Amino acid sequence: MKLKSRSTVKGLRIAACVGVTVALVFPLYWMLVTAVRPTRDLLTMDLSIIPSTITLDGFAALFKYNPVTSWLRVSTVLSLGSASISLLISIFAGYSLSRFTGRGHQVMGLALLLSRMLPGSLLVVPFYVIFLRLGLIDNVLSVVLVDTVFIVPFATWLLKGFFDGIPRELEEAAWVDGAGRIRALTSVILPLSAPGIAAAATYSTIFGWGDFLFARTLLTTDRNWPVTVGIVSFIGDNGTDWNSIMGMGLIAVLPMMVLFILAERHLIAGLTAGGVKG
Amino acid sequence: MTATGAGGAGLRVSRDSLFGYLLLTPAVALLALLIVYPLILALILSLTPGRFLNPATAPPGLSLEHYRRVLFSIQAWGDLLRSFLYVFGSIAPAFLTGLGLALLFRQPFRGRRWLRTTVLLPWAVPGVAASTVFLWMFDASFGIVNKILLGLGLLAAPIAWLADTRTVMAAVIAPTAWKLFPLFTMVFMAALQAIPLELYEAARVDGASIGAQFRHVTWPGLRVSAYIVTLIAFLGVFREFDFIFPLTSGGPGRSTMTLAIDIFLQAFQYSDLGYAAALGIFSLVVATVAVLVTTRAMRRSTA
DSSP states (O other): OOOHHHHHHHHHHHHHHHHHHHHHHHHHHHHHHHSSSSSSHHHHTOOOSOOOOOOOOOHHHHHSSHHHHHHHHHHHHHHHHHHHHHHHHHHHHHHHHHOOSSSSHHHHHHHHHTTTTTTHHHHHHHHHHHHHHHHHHHHHHHHHHHHHHHHHHHHHHHHHHHHHSSHHHHHHHHHTOOOOOHHHHIIIIIIHHHHHHHHHHHHHHHHHOOOHHHHHHHHGGGGGGGHHHHHHHHTTTTGHHHHHHHHHHHHHHHHHHHHHHHHHHHHHHHIIIIIIOO | OOOOOOSSOOHHHHHHHHHHHHHHHHHHHHHIIIIIIHHHHHHHHHHSSSSSGGGGGSSSOOHHHHHHHHHHHHHHHHHHHHHHHHHHHHHHHHHHHHHHHHHTSSSSSTTTTHHHHHHGGGGGGGGHHHHHHHHHHTTTOOHHHHHHHHOOOOOOSSOOOOOOOHHHHHHHHHHHHHHHHHHHHHHHHHHTTOOOOOHHHHHHTTTOOOHHHHIIIIIHHHHHHHHHHHHHHHHHHHTTTTTTHTTTTTOTTTTOOOOHHHHHHHOOOOOOOHHHHHHHHHHHHHHHHHHHHHHHHHHHHHH
């Protein structure tokens, strides 16, 4: 009797999990469904939950009338560029903060933590002036650099958390074997902190890919835009073509969804290890 | 778990610490060039008189006119009030959804991993992409939200969610909270894993109800994480731009004009970089004070 009621409770909980999940991912489903619906459905207000016909015509039109391929290229350069630069910097800095605890390191750790408090909306003004003077307005490099600044503090603390969890003895054993500090870092520490690096890489890539504010401010020609600026340029365009907007949204969302699905397990571990603890 | 200083002879230590600083150099350089210098520049711009988009064309001299305009006009204070409304309006539902999900997903069942990954997906969605899908769902004539509410009989006539001053704040909060809740879920899931199950057994033996178990076992285990993630979310939403800007640009009127949106519009729409910089410094000061006050309160209550 007791057992039965316990399994009922469990069934109810699973049903609740499924129900809440369906409700919360509904916007993504609605985006997908709108993107593959024939335009006439939208005109006749046939908005059934499951579309009667599925078509990819919307995507064909998207690529035909807009520089979507350029946007995707810029987004890729932006996110992978800022992710790789910030990972390199953050691995060194995170390792250093984990293994050295002098006054200078404490100050620097605090400075990195505090820099996360700065509103990007404040910095967008001086960034604009700096890149105007450098002649880097409308150059993707400017956005790569700016995104890097916002990723490094988070990634450094996340990685420091991971490095803290790796016993020093393992490194010291490598030194005894004649390996230098750099060798010990690359051959002992890095392989052991692969989950942390995966978490930091995922976080960085998603951040760079999703950036809108800096790209919108620093990139002026439409061919130099990333997908985020591209989507927003559709809003209000001749009566708002929902088919195209949702198609564009899907193009912006899908790569990050795949990345997230592959790395999700590490993200939670990463948050446990350092991301929020720091 | 923090590393202890390098052991061994003194010579070893100093050579080591040089290496330690060397590794830190790129991060220091980046911070100095792209955080400290821009901050100083923002301060200079905020003190430069007149209206300009390119500081090279600005009149010489220093002036407090922009700060006077920030502090003594109703606009900036209104922005601040709306910023706080937007921030707390977004954090409260995200916090509750995140906590609820973490508790729901705590016990294992078949397919839990997949379901969990699915429910966390909004975290990976670019903010502007989330905005566009909510723009579509809130559309006055074709939107699914009106359609559902009308169908259920909860509404008599369609609402123009993003054009009505009474509903627009809720309508920009919806996508913000939707992208934010997975962060809370992930942090709470991580924190729940760290609570020893024996504590619950002990509580049950003592006859504690579900509510009492939550109050005396679960919540104490989550408190610190809850505080830190709320702080991170506060700073994130306070500077958030990707939802309000594409949805309303601060309108209708100024109903959704937050500091983050106003700074951008003043700088790049009204070509008033000096005033925008002063607003930026104002928002930095506000954020810093808010963080210091809550950190102190948190420290006192845990001590």
